[in-house]
Amino acid sequence: MTRKSNMVIFMILAVFATALQSSLGQNTYVVGDALGWLVPPGGDVAYRTWASSKTFTVGDVLVFNFTTGVHDVAEVNKADFDSCRGTSPISISTNGPTNITLRSAGEHFFICTFTRHCDVGQKLAINVLASSTSPAPQPATPPPETTPSPVATPAPPVATPAPSPSRPPMTYTVGDSLGWVVPPGGPIAYETWARGKNFMVGDILVFNFTSGAHNVAEVRRAGFDSCNGSSAITTITTSPARITLSTAGEHFYICTFPQHCPIGQKLAINVTGTNAPTRPTPPSSSAPTPSSTATPPPSTNSPSPSSGSPTTPSTPTTPSPVTGPPPPDSSASSFGVAALPFSLLSIALAFLY
Ligand SMILES: *[C@@H]1O[C@H](CO)[C@@H](O)[C@H](O)[C@H]1NC(C)=O
Ligand SMILES: *[C@@H]1O[C@H](CO)[C@@H](O)[C@H](O)[C@H]1NC(C)=O
Numbered sequence: 431m432t433r434k435s436n437m438v439i440f441m442i443l444a445v446f447a448t449a450l451q452s453s454l455g456q457n458t459y460v461v462g463d464a465l466g467w468l469v470p471p472g473g474d475v476a477y478r479t480w481a482s483s484k485t486f487t488v489g490d491v492l493v494f495n496f497t498t499g500v501h502d503v504a505e506v507n508k509a510d511f512d513s514c515r516g517t518s519p520i521s522i523s524t525n526g527p528t529n530i531t532l533r534s535a536g537e538h539f540f541i542c543t544f545t546r547h548c549d550v551g552q553k554l555a556i557n558v559l560a561s562s563t564s565p566a567p568q569p570a571t572p573p574p575e576t577t578p579s580p581v582a583t584p585a586p587p588v589a590t591p592a593p594s595p596s597r598p599p600m601t602y603t604v605g606d607s608l609g610w611v612v613p614p615g616g617p618i619a620y621e622t623w624a625r626g627k628n629f630m631v632g633d634i635l636v637f638n639f640t641s642g643a644h645n646v647a648e649v650r651r652a653g654f655d656s657c658n659g660s661s662a663i664t665t666i667t668t669s670p671a672r673i674t675l676s677t678a679g680e681h682f683y684i685c686t687f688p689q690h691c692p693i694g695q696k697l698a699i700n701v702t703g704t705n706a707p708t709r710p711t712p713p714s715s716s717a718p719t720p721s722s723t724a725t726p727p728p729s730t731n732s733p734s735p736s737s738g739s740p741t742t743p744s745t746p747t748t749p750s751p752v753t754g755p756p757p758p759d760s761s762a763s764s765f766g767v768a769a770l771p772f773s774l775l776s777i778a779l780a781f782l783y
């Protein structure tokens with residue numbers, strides 16, 4: 431009886447590990463998503479931003495979607511990537527769209543070899559993880575929030591609701607180094623930026639823009655969709671605008687300067703609550719493992735972000751240089767963390783019975 435239950439536990443473990451492993455190997459990514467593979471109007475930030483929200487694993491496929499004869503895609507070494515030299519590529523494909531399977535771990539560099547295309551931003555650098563288990567190596571491109579769930583779906587937009595242990599509040603600079611501008615590539619810029627990030631109540635958005643040339647207004651969905659800022663919830667005209675996300679759900683931001691929003695200066699995000707009830711623990715009963723290092727969620731710290739005051743950020747202090755994307759993989763490693771006590775448990779059971 432008890433041996434049987436041990437067997438069951440180990441079988442569950444094995445299935446779990448197998449599912450996890452196979453899910454890590456087979457995603458397909460369209461480089462730049464809807465933007466495709468072209469000279470990104472905003473410069474190389476477009477593909478840097480795109481890549482920063484992904485975790486690439488050996489076996490994944492990159493689809494470079496481009497018009498044959500207008501672009502190409504070459505894999506090059508780092509030196510050639512840095513200098514945009516396409517004369518001695520590792521491989522090159524001139525027919526679009528091109529699928530490239532990532533066959534080795536480590537850094538991979540891609541450029542377009544057409545004159546000046548790489549120089550002005552048609553270049554992609556990624557870090558590929560070994561397909562074997564776990565998040566061992568430190569990736570150069572920061573890993574995203576979208577950990578592949580055991581059900582292999584290609585990276586959903588936001589919302590991986592389950593593995594969100596509470597964490598200290600984070601500060602996000604909207605658009606990273608692009609800042610808050612009329613994005614030359616259109617709305618895709620901020621869509622791409624937001625994708626894969628896990629915004630939580632208590633986090634802070636920093637909108638970095640030129641005061642007088644832009645503003646940032648929080649609006650409702652209708653105002654976002656129609657780019658109508660006349661019933662904005664709040665409007666901030668002084669940069670940098672620091673906005674604390676005080677409520678869960680969708681939040682919408684636009685610039686109300688004429689024509690700025692219609693051509694892409696708009697951001698929509700989903701915010702999840704901080705008090706994640708409990709992580710989905712594996713079947714085993716009770717045993718509330720303490721797990722998360724829980725700095726208690728600042729559920730009601732947000733001082734005044736919304737409501738009224740059109741020039742809230744009267745603290746033009748350095749907007750905490752957290753330029754980078756969200757740190758990392760707490761959720762990825764949580765698999766390992768979760769599995770550990772689980773297997774310890776089964777070992778303990780083996781001793782007990
Ligand atoms: C490639 O780009 C074309 C033209 O923009 C688009 O119609 C097509 O859906 C894209 N393919 C993929 C896989 O994204
Ligand atoms: C490239 O990948 C896409 C998406 O998986 C697929 O639809 C397409 O058939 C592939 N093309 C080639 C030539 O393998």
Ligand SMILES: *[C@@H]1O[C@H](CO)[C@@H](O)[C@H](O)[C@H]1NC(C)=O
Binds near residue numbers: 749
């Ligand atoms: C805001 O933009 C300015 C000018 O582009 C830049 O110097 C500064 O570092 C940016 N600040 C942040 C927090 O990104």
Ligand SMILES: *[C@@H]1O[C@H](CO)[C@@H](O)[C@H](O)[C@H]1NC(C)=O
Binds near residue numbers: 656658
């Ligand atoms: C913008 O919204 C306001 C009400 O919120 C409405 O009165 C106005 O007509 C709208 N403007 C446009 C251009 O739709």
Ligand SMILES: *[C@@H]1O[C@H](CO)[C@@H](O)[C@H](O)[C@H]1NC(C)=O
Binds near residue numbers: 588589680
């Ligand atoms: C927020 O999440 C919901 C449910 O996943 C989704 O339908 C909606 O489009 C998301 N909104 C934004 C702005 O991403």
